[in-house]
Amino acid sequence: MTFVDPKTFPDDDLLHIIETNPNPAHIMRYTPQYQAWLQDCMAEAKERNLFAPYRYTLRSTGGNSRKYGHCEVCGEYASEVFSQAKEERFGINGETFRSTTFGHKKCLLKIRK
Numbered sequence: 001m002t003f004v005d006p007k008t009f010p011d012d013d014l015l016h017i018i019e020t021n022p023n024p025a026h027i028m029r030y031t032p033q034y035q036a037w038l039q040d041c042m043a044e045a046k047e048r049n050l051f052a053p054y055r056y057t058l059r060s061t062g063g064n065s066r067k068y069g070h071c072e073v074c075g076e077y078a079s080e081v082f083s084q085a086k087e088e089r090f091g092i093n094g095e096t097f098r099s100t101t102f103g104h105k106k107c108l109l110k111i112r113k
């Protein structure tokens, strides 16, 4: 039996392999080769950051609180309001839920998990 290079899997396949492990029907599961391959798959998933529950993107709105409202985190005025999008990933199908928060750059960075 040969093992496919984990680097060739799409993200979803990689997560599927990891999340369904151990597969009781898989006769190879106790062999050192399989375990080594699984470790490789996990390392590859980690490298692609697939385990991170959230993904953030931060950008300046180019405006202040008079235009965009006070910081949603601390409630104070901001001379430059930033918007931070948070993407949350669900399950192996990779459906994402997106939410946006407006505020100071430092406040938005502070609420990241």
Ligand SMILES: [Zn+2]
Pocket: 071, 072, 073, 074, 075, 076, 103, 104, 107
């Ligand atoms: Zn703030």
